[in-house]
Amino acid sequence: xxxxxxxIPIYYQLEELIKDQIEKGDLKPGAALPPERExxxxxxxxxxxxxxxxxxxxxxxxxxxxxxxxxxxxxxxxEQGLQGLTSFTEDMRARGLEPGSQLINFEVISAPVRIAxxxxxxxxxxxxxxKRIRLADQVPMALETTYISxxxxxxxxxxxxxxxxxxxxxxxxxFKIDHAKQIIESSVANQIESEYLSIKEGAPIMxxxxxxxxxxxxPIEVVKSSYRADRYKFMIDMKR
Amino acid sequence: xxxxxxxIPIYYQLEELIKDQIEKGDLKPGAALPPERExxxxxxxxxxxxxxxxxxxxxxxxxxxxxxxxxxxxxxxxEQGLQGLTSFTEDMRARGLEPGSQLINFEVISAPVRIAxxxxxxxxxxxxxxKRIRLADQVPMALETTYISxxxxxxxxxxxxxxxxxxxxxxxxxFKIDHAKQIIESSVANQIESEYLSIKEGAPIMxxxxxxxxxxxxPIEVVKSSYRADRYKFMIDMKR
DNA sequence: GAGTGGTCTAGACCACCCC
DNA sequence: GGGTGGTCTAGACCACTCC
Numbered sequence: 001x002x003x004x005x006x007x008i009p010i011y012y013q014l015e016e017l018i019k020d021q022i023e024k025g026d027l028k029p030g031a032a033l034p035p036e037r038e039x040x041x042x043x044x045x046x047x048x049x050x051x052x053x054x055x056x057x058x059x060x061x062x063x064x065x066x067x068x069x070x071x072x073x074x075x076x077x078x079e080q081g082l083q084g085l086t087s088f089t090e091d092m093r094a095r096g097l098e099p100g101s102q103l104i105n106f107e108v109i110s111a112p113v114r115i116a117x118x119x120x121x122x123x124x125x126x127x128x129x130x131k132r133i134r135l136a137d138q139v140p141m142a143l144e145t146t147y148i149s150x151x152x153x154x155x156x157x158x159x160x161x162x163x164x165x166x167x168x169x170x171x172x173x174x175f176k177i178d179h180a181k182q183i184i185e186s187s188v189a190n191q192i193e194s195e196y197l198s199i200k201e202g203a204p205i206m207x208x209x210x211x212x213x214x215x216x217x218x219p220i221e222v223v224k225s226s227y228r229a230d231r232y233k234f235m236i237d238m239k240r
Numbered sequence: 241x242x243x244x245x246x247x248i249p250i251y252y253q254l255e256e257l258i259k260d261q262i263e264k265g266d267l268k269p270g271a272a273l274p275p276e277r278e279x280x281x282x283x284x285x286x287x288x289x290x291x292x293x294x295x296x297x298x299x300x301x302x303x304x305x306x307x308x309x310x311x312x313x314x315x316x317x318x319e320q321g322l323q324g325l326t327s328f329t330e331d332m333r334a335r336g337l338e339p340g341s342q343l344i345n346f347e348v349i350s351a352p353v354r355i356a357x358x359x360x361x362x363x364x365x366x367x368x369x370x371k372r373i374r375l376a377d378q379v380p381m382a383l384e385t386t387y388i389s390x391x392x393x394x395x396x397x398x399x400x401x402x403x404x405x406x407x408x409x410x411x412x413x414x415f416k417i418d419h420a421k422q423i424i425e426s427s428v429a430n431q432i433e434s435e436y437l438s439i440k441e442g443a444p445i446m447x448x449x450x451x452x453x454x455x456x457x458x459p460i461e462v463v464k465s466s467y468r469a470d471r472y473k474f475m476i477d478m479k480r
Numbered sequence: 481g482a483g484t485g486g487t488c489t490a491g492a493c494c495a496c497c498c499c
Numbered sequence: 500g501g502g503t504g505g506t507c508t509a510g511a512c513c514a515c516t517c518c
Contacts, residue, residue: 182477237421
């Protein structure tokens with residue numbers, strides 16, 4: 001199960017192995033895992049390496065530890081907010097909905113002052129402005145506008161946007177998206193939003209602004225979304 | 241600076257030391273820290289111990305690492321969402337507002353089915369129902385109702401609630417609050433909410449339900465809050 | 481090649497829980 | 500007392516970055 005001569009780190013292999021067992025149901029919520037020392041013995045690896053894998057799984061919410069007692073499988077977070085940052089597509093799939101998208105605008109504009117500030121670029125620099133209606137099971141879920149610096153992300157096209165923006169940024173360009181700051185507020189739909197989202201003017205909506213960053217804190221993307229409040233709830237798990 | 245004979249773990253002492261330096265400005269955002277090996281040498285501790293402290297600070301968003309280059313201080317998250325779970329009081333203080341509270345109801349009721357389910361107790365078991373108007377700079381910010389199992393948290397009184405509920409649960413009772421699931425949605429104020437929050441009926445509000453858990457996943461508290469949308473935004477930092 | 485973080489080992493002792 | 504996780508050591512070699 002563990003390949004010590006593989007270039008894949010041992011702690012990562014063990015992590016995936018345990019995640020698999022949890023997802024398959026071999027390890028059930030609340031059940032105690034074999035002790036760290038037993039994993040070390042079984043796979044002939046150091047206990048510190050086992051702890052590295054365990055620690056990651058605890059941070060990601062798969063396991064929890066009780067001193068003197070053992071390590072246990074956490075309750076399933078079914079229908080719970082995803083841990084970590086996800087794309088709209090991943091988010092909808094996790095909710096059991098079929099994601100869809102309708103591009104309504106794709107152009108290069110001069111960065112307005114606020115967008116420039118968020119992206120740490122000069123005011124007036126070229127940025128892509130991508131406006132989309134996001135669908136879930138063919139029904140409008142959100143109106144979304146994405147701003148990306150042309151200088152940082154070159155070669156973006158309508159086709160790429162329609163396929164997968166994140167895949168292009170992470171896969172093709174090799175950037176590592178690391179984290180995002182999100183600001184969530186409640187509001188009511190204006191005329192434009194009500195039209196695109198097929199709701200009444202004045203109906204409640206949830207505004208989410210997301211600023212996305214790479215590992216070294218370079219801002220890579222700003223997304224402003226208006227979600228239909230009757231269809232969308234934001235769920236999240238926070239550590240103390 | 242580091243006391244090796246102290247009962248406080250070395251990695252934790254180092255963590256606090258570096259956090260202090262960042263907060264004091266001795267270490268500025270973007271600046272490279274001395275290499276791990278240098279810390280180990282300076283304080284005569286193992287490099288693994290230094291890494292343990294660094295790893296925690298990276299996870300908490302204070303530092304970031306670039307392989308082959310070094311470890312750096314992350315950008316300030318001033319006026320950004322707090323990392324982690326905070327009380328209303330902590331939240332308001334972080335926003336530079338003076339928190340306040342007005343108790344409007346404190347009683348023991350029979351748990352309704354939904355509350356019982358969230359708290360993992362029998363329907364009809366006794367629960368405290370605590371209704372409060374939460375103030376920021378003396379102005380209503382949110383209407384908040386808290387449900388807590390009487391069997392799990394004994395001896396709760398109005399006085400304790402007015403002082404600090406979390407301090408009682410964590411300090412006096414010794415429970416360790418570990419994480420919380422939050423569900424955020426947009427809505428409009430009904431008659432009761434509009435009255436307590438001093439806003440018009442139909443004005444946008446943000447509903448937040450928080451289910452709080454201990455380390456071993458025991459639910460300890462359910463809080464339902466209605467925040468004034470004109471005064472409150474929810475900010476959060478998420479890892480990919 | 482020198483310096484950085486990334487991974488890994490084979491031990492050790494401590495603190496806490498439960499019998 | 501025996502088993503668990505929590506902390507710590509003193510090394511090692513690898514991968515990556517920069518000169």
